Amino acid sequence: MEPVDLSKRLQLSFYQRDTQLVARELLGKLLVRRVGDELRVGRIVEVEAYLGPQDLAAHSSKGLTKRTRVLFGPAGHAYVYLVYGMYWCLNVVTEAEGSGTAVLLRALEPVRGIGARTQGPGLLCRALGIDGELNGQDLTSEELHQVDAPLADPALIVAKSRIGVEYAKEWARLPLRFYLAGNPYVSRS
């Protein structure tokens, strides 16, 4: 098994910063999910930033509702929602409480304990056993957290437009999707 240092867990202060910065810095970091005794670890290779109520692609543009309660809550918590009636998506809430900002985790490179595909937000959640039960979960918890790890070459970060948000007019074109160029686990090239 590839040696991995899981000791440097990301703290709340990491998430309480600018969303695009958090998005970029999450690339290369490890997502750790504990299911019973089992640990599932993946390296984050693709994310998208969602910038709050004015961002027409963000769920927070609908305002504070039952669904967006966690999204408008404190940073460092998981916003998990159901898309297309069958897939879950995992977001990391960022910035100050009430900002409605988050980073969507779109793809992982398997590191340990992952036996299913993780290239895409729906597959990622399925492979890690993440569903609505984890909505609002503290991301510094045993069950679900992230770990600091060096990014080999920051120059590999590419910014393109976000996927599946064509309805968001000019917001759809902003380069808010970040991924590691050439990484085979990115959901689309």
Next chain:
DNA sequence: GGCTCGATCTTG
């Protein structure tokens, strides 16, 4: 109460 539409993925 009913209608529409997804921050997706698979199959044809």
Next chain:
DNA sequence: AAGATCGAGCCC
């Protein structure tokens, strides 16, 4: 190119 599948959000 289209289907699976269902709840949130919105309008009545």
